[in-house]
Amino acid sequence: xxxxxxxxxxxxxxxxxxxxxxxxxxxxxxxxxxxxxxxxxxxxxxxxxxxxxxxxxxxxxxxxxxxxxxxxxxxxxxxxxxxxxxx
Numbered sequence: 361x362x363x364x365x366x367x368x369x370x371x372x373x374x375x376x377x378x379x380x381x382x383x384x385x386x387x388x389x390x391x392x393x394x395x396x397x398x399x400x401x402x403x404x405x406x407x408x409x410x411x412x413x414x415x416x417x418x419x420x421x422x423x424x425x426x427x428x429x430x431x432x433x434x435x436x437x438x439x440x441x442x443x444x445x446x447x
Contacts, residue, residue, distance in 0.1 A: 397444050404444070408437035
């Protein structure tokens with residue numbers, strides 16, 4: 361069994377960002393409440409933390425390219441969180 365969380369996978373990251381951020385920021389205005397922002401932010405926090413944890417494991421294993429990708433993904437999640445918090 362792999363020690364990595366699923367959120368580090370490219371497909372999961374893309375779906376999560378598109379689904380959580382575009383939905384919460386108003387592709388359908390009025391449909392999402394402040395509570396939905398809180399839910400999206402919580403999910404993005406989980407994904408960001410998973411990516412950060414994965415990066416540490418990947419670096420320890422010498423998988424530097426994957427670690428850099430995980431750190432990049434985490435940074436994108438953090439940007440999405442900031443966007444939701446500002447909305």
